[in-house]
Amino acid sequence: MEYHVLNKTDTQDLIAESGDTIRGKIIVNKGNLSVKIQKDDGDSIYENNGISVSSEFDVEVNEGGTYTVSVTGEKAKGSVSFTVVTNQ
Numbered sequence: 357m358e359y360h361v362l363n364k365t366d367t368q369d370l371i372a373e374s375g376d377t378i379r380g381k382i383i384v385n386k387g388n389l390s391v392k393i394q395k396d397d398g399d400s401i402y403e404n405n406g407i408s409v410s411s412e413f414d415v416e417v418n419e420g421g422t423y424t425v426s427v428t429g430e431k432a433k434g435s436v437s438f439t440v441v442t443n444q
Contacts, residue, residue, distance in 0.1 A: 359436075362389070362429025368438060373420040375443035378402075380425075380436070383410045387432030395421050410434070414441075 384407060393402040393415060402415045425438045
């Protein structure tokens, strides 16, 4: 997801298996972002609010299923990328 100005919430679904990793890469050029990753509309496995600097992180998946990544921006410029890294 790339954005010139993000002032809303955008979502992306990822399918992951137990032992996989969800890799996030966030580039913030301006503004703030909040990121939440949750499984099947259940409890979140990752949540970070007020992100104002670029970062990369990994979240280990303990249970297979569909994970929804929600990104909310406040006058944010930059990009975000979320991918599933398969455990081999």
